[in-house]
Amino acid sequence: xxxxxxxxxxxxxxxxxxxxxxxxxxxxxxxxxxxxxxxxxxxxxxxxxxxxxxxxxxxxxxxxxxxxxxxxxxxxxxxxxxxxxxxxxxxxxxxxxxxxxxxxxxxxxxxxxxxxxxxxxxxxxxxxxxxxxxxxxxxxxxxxxxxxxxxxxxxxxxxxxxxxxxxxxxxxxxxxxxxxxxxxxxxxxxxxxxxxxxxxxxxxxxxxxxxxxx
Amino acid sequence: xxxxxxxxxxxxxxxxxxxxxxxxxxxxxxxxxxxxxxxxxxxxxxxxxxxxxxxxxxxxxxxxxxxxxxxxxxxxxxxxxxxxxxxxxxxxxxxxxxxxxxxxxxxxxxxxxxxxxxxxxxxxxxxxxxxxxxxxxxxxxxxxxxxxxxxxxxxxxxxxxxxxxxxxxxxxxxxxxxxxxxxxxxxxxxxxxxxxxxxxxxxxxxxxxxxxxxxxxxxxxxxxxxxxxxxxxxxxxxxxxxxxxxxxxxxxxxxxxxxxxxxxxxxx
Numbered sequence: 349x350x351x352x353x354x355x356x357x358x359x360x361x362x363x364x365x366x367x368x369x370x371x372x373x374x375x376x377x378x379x380x381x382x383x384x385x386x387x388x389x390x391x392x393x394x395x396x397x398x399x400x401x402x403x404x405x406x407x408x409x410x411x412x413x414x415x416x417x418x419x420x421x422x423x424x425x426x427x428x429x430x431x432x433x434x435x436x437x438x439x440x441x442x443x444x445x446x447x448x449x450x451x452x453x454x455x456x457x458x459x460x461x462x463x464x465x466x467x468x469x470x471x472x473x474x475x476x477x478x479x480x481x482x483x484x485x486x487x488x489x490x491x492x493x494x495x496x497x498x499x500x501x502x503x504x505x506x507x508x509x510x511x512x513x514x515x516x517x518x519x520x521x522x523x524x525x526x527x528x529x530x531x532x533x534x535x536x537x538x539x540x541x542x543x544x545x546x547x548x549x550x551x552x553x554x555x556x557x558x559x560x561x562x
Numbered sequence: 563x564x565x566x567x568x569x570x571x572x573x574x575x576x577x578x579x580x581x582x583x584x585x586x587x588x589x590x591x592x593x594x595x596x597x598x599x600x601x602x603x604x605x606x607x608x609x610x611x612x613x614x615x616x617x618x619x620x621x622x623x624x625x626x627x628x629x630x631x632x633x634x635x636x637x638x639x640x641x642x643x644x645x646x647x648x649x650x651x652x653x654x655x656x657x658x659x660x661x662x663x664x665x666x667x668x669x670x671x672x673x674x675x676x677x678x679x680x681x682x683x684x685x686x687x688x689x690x691x692x693x694x695x696x697x698x699x700x701x702x703x704x705x706x707x708x709x710x711x712x713x714x715x716x717x718x719x720x721x722x723x724x725x726x727x728x729x730x731x732x733x734x735x736x737x738x739x740x741x742x743x744x745x746x747x748x749x750x751x752x753x754x755x756x757x758x759x760x761x762x763x764x765x766x767x768x769x770x771x772x773x774x775x776x777x778x779x780x781x782x783x784x785x786x787x788x789x790x791x792x793x794x795x796x797x798x799x800x801x802x803x804x805x806x807x808x809x810x811x812x813x814x815x816x817x818x819x820x821x822x823x824x825x826x827x828x829x830x
Binding site for chain 2: 363364365366369370372373398399400403432462464465466467468469470471472473487489490491492493509510511537539540541542543545546
């Protein structure tokens with residue numbers, strides 16, 4: 349078998365079946381690992397996430413995956429984070445103030461302040477910040493009570509509103525040739541966002557670029 | 563703020579930030595979809611994966627699977643059904659029925675569920691709500707409440723064991739407690755209305771949505787577009803249907819257009 353193009357960080361989080369189903373739809377055979385070296389060397393890496401910030405960070409630390417992920421983002425190696433995976437790459441979260449995050453993204457994660465029922469559960473409109481954004485307008489599925497307000501310096505974001513505006517994505521370190529952001533963090537779940545989410549994943553994997561550029 | 567946005571805010575029900583979710587519910591027994599009337603008289607309605615794929619194509623926002631197996635043998639088939647639905651759809655799946663422990667929940671999540679709903683076990687062991695929330699996050703934990711209207715006053719009793727056992731608990735109090743224990747959502751079924759086609763128990767939806775402070779899925783009795791709209795207007799964050807969808811009396815796409823026409827934001 350050829351080497352996996354996508355390596356998924358084993359976080360002990362339980363929704364791997366949905367992520368794997370998305371991979372299958374995209375024709376990607378991922379490898380799931382808790383080995384930091386394997387994750388660091390991967391062509392593309394994915395940090396999924398459901399669960400609580402503190403517990404999930406504890407798991408990442410005990411396996412050393414936190415350091416591998418931090419290094420990947422710092423060096424601009426293609427890395428995708430989903431939901432809690434996006435949040436764990438940040439500095440801290442109000443969900444578990446005593447537990448530091450990976451710190452590769454200079455943002456703090458805070459609870460939604462808009463006064464709407466929490467968690468935010470369901471489909472919300474994605475509004476890219478620029479016309480040419482990698483992430484396109486559409487409906488994405490969210491399940492979160494915490495969010496990043498805005499991207500750090502050097503990164504772009506697609507925005508969304510839930511009682512207040514927040515960063516639906518953080519995108520950065522764009523590959524000049526392919527225009528694909530090597531770092532793509534999604535607060536929503538692309539694996540649960542229907543054909544729109546699948547399209548985003550395929551384009552990030554470099555599997556659908558040409559067909560959709562025309 | 564644009565004029566359109568201001569109007570949406572004034573309308574109240576469409577200012578939630580997320581689109582109204584339409585959730586078809588598939589009752590599963592022995593790996594097949596069945597739909598009962600008032601929790602009895604089951605009629606076979608098809609393959610779970612096939613039906614789920616049809617609903618996703620029609621615009622369903624989420625799939626609810628309810629395992630109503632009575633025997634251990636039947637229960638084993640539920641895991642397979644969850645896995646096959648997971649392959650068939652790329653929208654969220656919630657699974658309920660027979661979950662008594664964190665381990666039960668984990669098996670279903672590993673099979674492909676995104677969220678789990680607990681009912682009788684939560685009443686018997688409320689701590690299970692907190693344990694599931696700590697392990698999987700609040701967004702993963704749905705508490706299903708089967709409520710029966712009391713003869714007098716505007717009050718409902720929580721029923722368990724598929725609606726067969728009264729608990730003496732007030733549904734509004736219980737919903738509030740579920741939220742404080744770590745439930746991320748309430749799946750609220752009116753036992754009086756379930757399978758009758760008479761529409762949701764709107765007073766019940768209003769009472770629980772006002773008390774719970776977490777999203778509420780209205781369930782039980784909705785078959786016509788206006789029933790679903792009533793549920794939305796009563797404060798539900800999602801509206802669930804079963805029989806009318808399974809029997810092809812109401813297409814989800816048509817329902818969404820109807821709601822959209824009535825200024826409810828839906829994902830079209």
